[in-house]
Amino acid sequence: MRVVYRMIAVATGVVVLGAGVTVVLLNRGDSATTTAAPRNSADVAVPSVVSASSASGAAAPAAGAVATPGLSPLSSAPPSPPPSTGTSATPSAAAVASPAADADAVDxxxxxxxxxxxxxxxxxxxxxxxxxxxxxxxxxxxxxxxxxxxxxxxxxxxxxxxxxxxxxxxxxxxxxxxxxxxxxxxxxxxxxxxxxxxxxxxxxxxxxxxxxxxxxxxxxxxxxxxxxxxxxxxxxxxxxxxxxxxxxxxxxxxxxxxxxxxxxxxxxxxxxxxxxxxxxxxxxxxxxxxxxxx
CATH class of the missing domain: 3.40.1000.10 (Mog1/PsbP, alpha/beta/alpha sandwich)
Incomplete structure (x- = not known):
């Protein structure tokens, strides 16, 4: 009988030990899943943020290109001043008071x-x-x-x-x-x-x-x-x-x-x-x- 009881006790221990191992393994799997989920979520979020940034960056220079000719649409550097074309309002206003204009005045x-x-x-x-x-x-x-x-x-x-x-x-x-x-x-x-x-x-x-x-x-x-x-x-x-x-x-x-x-x-x-x-x-x-x- 003692032998029987010992066998039952050993079997019971084995069952308990197996259950513990199973719980540990299950917990590890859940932890891995939990860790992987944020990584996958980040992997999805990063491209979306990059896309938004790219879209935003493209839109801003495009608007700037209208106001400042020669600005690259994707350039992040500050725009350089546009080249002088000689057609601004200042020279034309100055021309009105220039000696050449005065020369045309009636004596x-x-x-x-x-x-x-x-x-x-x-x-x-x-x-x-x-x-x-x-x-x-x-x-x-x-x-x-x-x-x-x-x-x-x-x-x-x-x-x-x-x-x-x-x-x-x-x-x-x-x-x-x-x-x-x-x-x-x-x-x-x-x-x-x-x-x-x-x-x-x-x-x-x-x-x-x-x-x-x-x-x-x-x-x-x-x-x-x-x-x-x-x-x-x-x-x-x-x-x-x-x-x-x-x-x-x-x-x-x-x-x-x-x-x-x-x-x-x-x-x-x-x-x-x-x-x-x-x-x-x-x-x-x-x-x-x-x-x-x-």
């Missing part, structure tokens, strides 16, 4: 003349000097005005040489009976600021000639045309000067030629003849057709 003297009610704007089209009434006086020779760089007719009888100052040359008609104003033919270097074109300079010079007409005189244009004085270019203006003397309205026929001389300021040849001496008006045509550059 103050010309701007003042354009606002002068005594002198209307020149006609836009070319108008030729018409033939004025009368018969041209005889000429003796040419007056060579070397100070101004031009030659002009020297009339023989009707006109008399006079002291040139403040001009370079001067000829005068005799004073008509009862008149306080007479014909005058003068030449000189242009006494006003030279403009960008001969036409504009002639316009200013014609306004200046009002200083040699009765007070309150105004101008209407009769001619505006380019001319040649020998080989030199020039511009001719014909005009009627309106004024009042002793309460009576009077006019003078006048013309001015501006000649582009080679080494000096442009030369002005100016002639004006009042209506009291209108038989000499055709002398204006003679003068304007005879001017030569020296």
């Amino acid at each position: 103050p003297a010309l701007a003042a003349a354009l606002k002068d009610p005594r002198v209307p704007a020149l006609p836009k089209d070319v108008r030729r000097l018409r033939s004025l009434p009368g018969r041209a006086a005889a000429t003796h020779s040419l007056i060579k005005d070397r100070r101004s760089g031009v030659a002009l007719p020297r009339f023989a009888k009707a006109w008399a040489l006079a002291k040139p100052a403040p001009f370079a040359s001067r000829q005068l008609l005799p004073m008509a009976k009862g008149a306080s104003y007479r014909g005058m033919l003068v030449s000189c270097p242009v006494p006003i600021p030279e403009q960008k074109t001969l036409r504009d300079t002639a316009f200013l010079a014609a306004r200046w000639t009002l200083n040699h007409h009765p007070s309150g005189a105004t101008i209407t244009w009769t001619a505006s045309q380019p001319i040649k004085a020998g080989k030199r270019k020039g511009w001719l203006l014909g005009y009627t000067v309106h004024y009042s003397l002793k309460g009576r309205k009077r006019v003078s026929a006048a013309a001015l030629a501006l000649v582009d001389t080679p080494e000096t300021k442009p030369a002005v040849v100016f002639v004006t003849i009042p209506d009291s001496q209108k038989k000499r008006w055709h002398d204006i045509n003679k003068v304007m057709s005879s001017i030569k550059a020296l």
Whole structure:
């Protein structure tokens, strides 16, 4: 019986021991499963995070590429400044105040003349000097005005040489009976600021000639045309000067030629003849057709 009991006890121990081993093995398997699950979970999560990061990184540079040309869509480095194209707002604003822009501004003297009610704007089209009434006086020779760089007719009888100052040359008609104003033919270097074109300079010079007409005189244009004085270019203006003397309205026929001389300021040849001496008006045509550059 003792043997039987011992065998039963051994068997029971074996069973208990096997159960313990089984529990241990089962516990190990559960532990391995538990450990593996987080690893597998991490393995799944890491690619998803990387994908999200990649997607985010691609989206941000793409937006930056619009605002900053040349930025690589996948670059994590700070964007380099875009190359200068020369079309920014700053240079264009600076160009407005640049010397080149200022150079295109209207000269103050010309701007003042354009606002002068005594002198209307020149006609836009070319108008030729018409033939004025009368018969041209005889000429003796040419007056060579070397100070101004031009030659002009020297009339023989009707006109008399006079002291040139403040001009370079001067000829005068005799004073008509009862008149306080007479014909005058003068030449000189242009006494006003030279403009960008001969036409504009002639316009200013014609306004200046009002200083040699009765007070309150105004101008209407009769001619505006380019001319040649020998080989030199020039511009001719014909005009009627309106004024009042002793309460009576009077006019003078006048013309001015501006000649582009080679080494000096442009030369002005100016002639004006009042209506009291209108038989000499055709002398204006003679003068304007005879001017030569020296």
